[in-house]
Amino acid sequence: MATQIEETLKRIQTSDGVIGFVIVNNAGIPIKSNMDDAMSVRYAGLVQQLIVTSQVAIKKDDQNDKLTYLRLRTKNNEILVIPDKHYTMVVIQKPTGSRSPM
Amino acid sequence: MATQIEETLKRIQTSDGVIGFVIVNNAGIPIKSNMDDAMSVRYAGLVQQLIVTSQVAIKKDDQNDKLTYLRLRTKNNEILVIPDKHYTMVVIQKPTGSRSPM
Numbered sequence: 001m002a003t004q005i006e007e008t009l010k011r012i013q014t015s016d017g018v019i020g021f022v023i024v025n026n027a028g029i030p031i032k033s034n035m036d037d038a039m040s041v042r043y044a045g046l047v048q049q050l051i052v053t054s055q056v057a058i059k060k061d062d063q064n065d066k067l068t069y070l071r072l073r074t075k076n077n078e079i080l081v082i083p084d085k086h087y088t089m090v091v092i093q094k095p096t097g098s099r100s101p102m
Numbered sequence: 103m104a105t106q107i108e109e110t111l112k113r114i115q116t117s118d119g120v121i122g123f124v125i126v127n128n129a130g131i132p133i134k135s136n137m138d139d140a141m142s143v144r145y146a147g148l149v150q151q152l153i154v155t156s157q158v159a160i161k162k163d164d165q166n167d168k169l170t171y172l173r174l175r176t177k178n179n180e181i182l183v184i185p186d187k188h189y190t191m192v193v194i195q196k197p198t199g200s201r202s203p204m
Contacts, residue, residue, distance in 0.1 A: 046159035053155050057148035058176050068197075071173040074160050095170075 017094040019077070024048070024088045031087070043090050047081050051088065119196040121179070126150070126190045133189070145192050149183050153190065 012021055013034060020035040028048040030040040050070060058065050072079040073095060080091040114123055115136060122137040130150040132142040152172060160167050172183040175197060182193040 042163055049155050049159065050152070053151050054174055057151065061144060062178065065179070066177045068175040068177060072156055073170040075168045075170060076164065077167070
């Protein structure tokens with residue numbers, strides 16, 4: 001992978017509250033991760049499903065619209081999903097700020 | 103619906119950048135909305151699918167974890183999904199801030 005990506009990954013891993021990351025290819029396979037295999041595969045699966053569901057729904061509404069990112073906040077974690085052309089980046093972090101997004 | 107909810111809705115509708123909202127019950131039916139019927143039903147459907155996919159994936163990872171909210175950012179819109187016990191609140195707004203969440 002390009003140096004720029006390596007640098008971004010380093011920056012993310014040393015950010016406050018970041019628990020882990022996974023990079024998933026378009027076939028749903030984790031290709032880079034700092035978590036164990038079981039966790040990486042689990043997040044890769046979650047993300048594939050979420051992206052497919054979102055993209056279908058978004059495109060149904062507006063053929064030219066596209067998912068930029070998805071943020072899943074749970075009681076214990078915050079999961080960031082950033083899809084790109086060939087890979088999807090998943091970052092798992094400890095939630096920050098207040099509970100409500102409004 | 104309680105007065106508190108009505109007041110929250112009023113506050114949301116007058117917030118900067120808010121395009122619309124829908125409140126969906128657990129059966130996936132829009133029960134309150136400021137958009138037309140077709141749009142309300144479309145968002146209700148999107149949200150049902152996303153919540154189910156997310157909840158299943160989250161609970162697979164940790165039985166005690168729970169979805170607090172979901173934020174979908176697309177090229178043109180930002181969709182906020184806030185599930186609660188009986189209803190799910192969906193707010194559609196114009197995106198604010200930078201493109202990247204990191």
